[in-house]
Amino acid sequence: MLDILLLGLNHKTAPVELRECLGFSNDETGVALENLRKYPSIKEAVIISTCNRVEILMAVEDISDTTNNVIKFISEFKNVPVSRFEKSLYIHNGESAVRHVFRVASSLDSMMVGEPQILGQIKEAYRTATLKKTSGVILNRLLHRTFFVAKRVRSKTGIGDNTVSISYAAIELGRKIFGALEKKKVLLVGAGEMAELAIEHLISNRVGEIFVANRTFKHGVKLAGKFNGIAIKFEEIPNYLQYVDIVISSTTSPEFIIKPEHVKKAMRSRRNRPVFFIDIAVPRDIDPEINKITNVYVYDIDDLKGVIDENIKDRYKEAVKGERLVDEAVIRFRQWYDSLEVIPTVVALRNKIDAIAKSEIDKTLRSLNHFSEKDREAFYRMANALTNKIMHDPTIFLKNNGFHGNKFNYLDLTRKLFKLDNQG
Amino acid sequence: MKYLFIITIIFYLTSTTGYIAYLFFQKNFLHKTGYYLLFAGFLCHCATIAYGFIESGHIPVNNLHETLSITGWAIAGVFLVFHYKFKLKILGVYAAPLITFVMIAASSLSSEPTQSKNIFNSLWFVIHIISVFIGEASFALACGVGLLYLVQEKAIKTKNYGFFFQRLPSLELLDTTGYACIITGFTMLTIGLVTGFVYAKFIWGRIWVWDPKEVWSCISWLLYAALLHGRLAIGWRGRRAAIMSIIGFAVLLFTFFGVNFLLTGHHEQFTRW
Numbered sequence: 260m261l262d263i264l265l266l267g268l269n270h271k272t273a274p275v276e277l278r279e280c281l282g283f284s285n286d287e288t289g290v291a292l293e294n295l296r297k298y299p300s301i302k303e304a305v306i307i308s309t310c311n312r313v314e315i316l317m318a319v320e321d322i323s324d325t326t327n328n329v330i331k332f333i334s335e336f337k338n339v340p341v342s343r344f345e346k347s348l349y350i351h352n353g354e355s356a357v358r359h360v361f362r363v364a365s366s367l368d369s370m371m372v373g374e375p376q377i378l379g380q381i382k383e384a385y386r387t388a389t390l391k392k393t394s395g396v397i398l399n400r401l402l403h404r405t406f407f408v409a410k411r412v413r414s415k416t417g418i419g420d421n422t423v424s425i426s427y428a429a430i431e432l433g434r435k436i437f438g439a440l441e442k443k444k445v446l447l448v449g450a451g452e453m454a455e456l457a458i459e460h461l462i463s464n465r466v467g468e469i470f471v472a473n474r475t476f477k478h479g480v481k482l483a484g485k486f487n488g489i490a491i492k493f494e495e496i497p498n499y500l501q502y503v504d505i506v507i508s509s510t511t512s513p514e515f516i517i518k519p520e521h522v523k524k525a526m527r528s529r530r531n532r533p534v535f536f537i538d539i540a541v542p543r544d545i546d547p548e549i550n551k552i553t554n555v556y557v558y559d560i561d562d563l564k565g566v567i568d569e570n571i572k573d574r575y576k577e578a579v580k581g582e583r584l585v586d587e588a589v590i591r592f593r594q595w596y597d598s599l600e601v602i603p604t605v606v607a608l609r610n611k612i613d614a615i616a617k618s619e620i621d622k623t624l625r626s627l628n629h630f631s632e633k634d635r636e637a638f639y640r641m642a643n644a645l646t647n648k649i650m651h652d653p654t655i656f657l658k659n660n661g662f663h664g665n666k667f668n669y670l671d672l673t674r675k676l677f678k679l680d681n682q683g
Numbered sequence: 684m685k686y687l688f689i690i691t692i693i694f695y696l697t698s699t700t701g702y703i704a705y706l707f708f709q710k711n712f713l714h715k716t717g718y719y720l721l722f723a724g725f726l727c728h729c730a731t732i733a734y735g736f737i738e739s740g741h742i743p744v745n746n747l748h749e750t751l752s753i754t755g756w757a758i759a760g761v762f763l764v765f766h767y768k769f770k771l772k773i774l775g776v777y778a779a780p781l782i783t784f785v786m787i788a789a790s791s792l793s794s795e796p797t798q799s800k801n802i803f804n805s806l807w808f809v810i811h812i813i814s815v816f817i818g819e820a821s822f823a824l825a826c827g828v829g830l831l832y833l834v835q836e837k838a839i840k841t842k843n844y845g846f847f848f849q850r851l852p853s854l855e856l857l858d859t860t861g862y863a864c865i866i867t868g869f870t871m872l873t874i875g876l877v878t879g880f881v882y883a884k885f886i887w888g889r890i891w892v893w894d895p896k897e898v899w900s901c902i903s904w905l906l907y908a909a910l911l912h913g914r915l916a917i918g919w920r921g922r923r924a925a926i927m928s929i930i931g932f933a934v935l936l937f938t939f940f941g942v943n944f945l946l947t948g949h950h951e952q953f954t955r956w
Binding site (some may be wrong): 437529532533552553562 | 684689702727835839840842844852853854855918919921922923
């Protein structure tokens with residue numbers, strides 16, 4: 260019996276530097292799959308590699324042996340000593356591996372629960388594996404179920420409705436103010452990881468020009484280069500307020516940098532077109548009084564967290580629903596998987612033929628009333644004998660071990676040929 | 684005729700139900716259902732009005748019943764066009780009940796036509812009536828959009844996200860839609876007033892007769908003109924524009940009803956009941 264084995268590490272177990280070292284590019288994935296297939300105990304394999312996780316999913320014959328081999332393989336292939344990543348690895352097999360794949364694809368295991376990209380990434384990984392012919396009966400079935408479950412979780416729960424993280428929250432708000440963010444001009448004051456992340460998000464929303472103001476002009480120029488933006492002098496900020504629609508501020512300044520009188524003046528020259536201030540700095544850079552000016556909206560870090568907290572509570576509820584859907588799917592997969600044994604298949608086939616024969620005899624005898632009870636029994640005996648004769652060769656074939664490692668294919672084919680599985 | 688009218692109301696009523704369900708459950712098929720039902724109602728409504736037109740030989744605006752019916756018809760038509768253009772789904776939640784309300788109010792009034800006068804048969808008069816009603820319908824929508832804008836703006840400004848925050852579109856979309864409504868309304872009202880003057884010249888030989896409705900219509904017109912001027916010249920947009928369109932519509936409502944009930948003039952008979 261083949262076992263499902265999953266080996267991997269993700270954002271929870273490994274820091275980004277390690278994930279970078281172990282990530283497989285598209286080409287590398289292909290080569291690695293081909294190499295993995297050369298191990299006699301590995302029958303099927305799929306590699307999922309994204310910026311948040313690296314996972315190898317396999318159908319294998321000997322779990323403990325294969326686990327060690329694969330760890331060694333990763334170390335050699337990526338040229339990273341085993342000791343560096345061993346502790347970050349998680350190893351799942353059987354049902355727990357199935358559950359893990361379902362959870363990952365449904366985005367229940369993501370850094371940002373509910374983010375939609377992961378499903379596409381797994382589909383891509385599966386496509387690569389099918390092209391390299393390393394995916395077989397078991398993983399095909401598992402991944403098709405995975406896609407089904409992920410879609411179900413998305414449609415039946417509200418997990419993907421809202422988005423977490425400060426910069427996402429800021430952008431959602433921006434959308435509520437401006438509609439599309441396209442062509443909106445952005446001013447970044449100061450620097451910092453969160454502010455830069457927000458800018459990246461804005462760029463992916465195709466905003467227009469980006470201005471960068473920094474106390475040290477040199478730093479500003481460097482940062483502007485990163486975003487293809489324009490560096491301006493710190494003193495120029497009030498003048499530029501009339502051009503920009505979104506201001507992100509993240510400096511270490513102890514006092515307010517942008518004051519109400521600056522904004523009032525700018526609003527006149529920009530004819531009241533709305534401005535959205537995002538103040539990520541602590542202590543704050545933007546005077547909260549500015550929020551009182553018409554068509555100006557100021558959000559500081561606490562306001563944004565307020566948006567997110569509401570989302571997280573909702574999401575937690577939705578995630579619980581998602582977990583339940585995953586559990587259901589795991590049970591159904593288990594049922595199918597167990598049925599792939601020889602005995603259940605033979606029994607199911609016999610039951611099917613038996614049922615057909617019995618029902619046909621019942622139907623025929625109903626219109627022939629002149630037979631005695633004894634005659635009737637003879638008919639059923641004949642049917643039984645027929646069933647036995649029909650079953651003889653398939654049973655010997657399936658019980659024989661001469662499958663050349665293709666047992667699952669034959670079992671699966673038999674089940675499909677006679678439609679022994681009723682589940683979807 | 685009577686049956687057609689009732690069928691129209693039933694369509695509008697079910698459309699309203701669809702839109703209100705959409706407000707709560709946010710399922711796309713609900714607003715689509717509402718939209719198509721409203722469209723069906725609108726077609727029925729067209730038939731009703733066409734029937735009235737053929738029967739009496741002029742635009743059916745002889746009493747308050749007919750005038751309200753035309754009002755509902757104009758709002759429905761303008762809403763369908765604006766919905767098609769701006770895809771502002773949530774606006775149906777305002778428009779559908781408004782239309783239904785107007786129509787039910789119309790149905791509760793006597794539909795006995797008053798003695799018709801031949802003066803209604805001029806082309807100027809037809810254009811006058813149609814453009815004034817389309818203009819008023821646009822202003823009604825502008826008022827609705829303005830209300831939605833104020834609700835959404837308050838949610839964003841006070842960071843207190845209530846029931847509506849997720850359900851309402853962006854401020855920008857509301858503002859542009861409101862602006863488009865005002866421009867359409869203003870253009871139609873202008874055409875309506877001009878054709879009215881020309882028509883008055885033909886009938887009474889005078890352009891301006893100090894009829895209270897004329898005076899109030901001009902006041903509304905000036906108000907909207909000021910709003911548009913403010914927007915173009917000094918950027919009265921967003922909150923201020925929204926408030927102005929609500930005030931403008933209140934004045935318009937007074938022009939429509941108040942003038943007829945409180946004051947007298949030659950427009951009086953259109954709202955007689």
